[in-house]
Amino acid sequence: MASRRALTTLLPRAQRAPAAARTIATVLSRQLHTTPRTSPVQRVLAQKPLQSTTVVQRRPYSSDPPSDPPSKIYDFASLQKLISHPSPNITIIDSREPGELQQTGHIPHAINIPVTTSPDSFFIPEEEFEDRFGFPRPSKDQELIFYCKAGVRSRAAAQLAKQAGWEKVGEYPGSWLDWFEKGGPVERS
Known part of the structure; x- marks a missing residue:
């Protein structure tokens, strides 16, 4: 399957070409408009299921009570x-x-x-x-x-x-x- 960038670049050129090329343009147009848009992250998530892990990191903030009593x-x-x-x-x-x-x-x-x-x-x-x-x-x-x-x-x-x-x-x-x-x-x- 061609990339979205390639399809959008080739489609205008193919629409100005003779009849055979217009057929290709029609196919490319259908492919462009029927291919769902997915981000790279969505593609990775679709390929590999996530494991359930919980990472807890505690960072101290100035509003937290001090760990030892104040002077x-x-x-x-x-x-x-x-x-x-x-x-x-x-x-x-x-x-x-x-x-x-x-x-x-x-x-x-x-x-x-x-x-x-x-x-x-x-x-x-x-x-x-x-x-x-x-x-x-x-x-x-x-x-x-x-x-x-x-x-x-x-x-x-x-x-x-x-x-x-x-x-x-x-x-x-x-x-x-x-x-x-x-x-x-x-x-x-």
């Missing part, structure tokens, strides 16, 4: 209250790099665990942690409150701590910029 969020006033009344059950962690702390200082009572250069810090053994940072690793029953310069690295550090098994995790989203802008006390190392 507790602290603002300037609540963090200032914690600074004035320190608790042994709460550890404030500055997740900026040491060079940044030397230039600007840090929130009083905060310890420095840089997330960029030491993302594995909550996954390493306690002895290695103390060798690397010079102080014992906070215990898993303590609440950890993270901050950085603008809140991005602190969020990453909080997520890493949760993955490593800490359940009480907080964030100060305003971070250093908010603290400094509002006149919070600064401690220099």
Whole structure:
């Protein structure tokens, strides 16, 4: 059977030809108008029956609830209250790099665990942690409150701590910029 394109190209030429060619044109015309139009997909589907298979792929969306509970969020006033009344059950962690702390200082009572250069810090053994940072690793029953310069690295550090098994995790989203802008006390190392 000729293709549809070939039939539509040949038909006008055959209709202008002598009687024998017009007979061919008539046959071609019938073939063109009686052949059902099917797409390549329909032709494939007609040749091979489909097997029933179900593929389920779950993609996370921003509207989905988070898989782990969200961090507790602290603002300037609540963090200032914690600074004035320190608790042994709460550890404030500055997740900026040491060079940044030397230039600007840090929130009083905060310890420095840089997330960029030491993302594995909550996954390493306690002895290695103390060798690397010079102080014992906070215990898993303590609440950890993270901050950085603008809140991005602190969020990453909080997520890493949760993955490593800490359940009480907080964030100060305003971070250093908010603290400094509002006149919070600064401690220099």
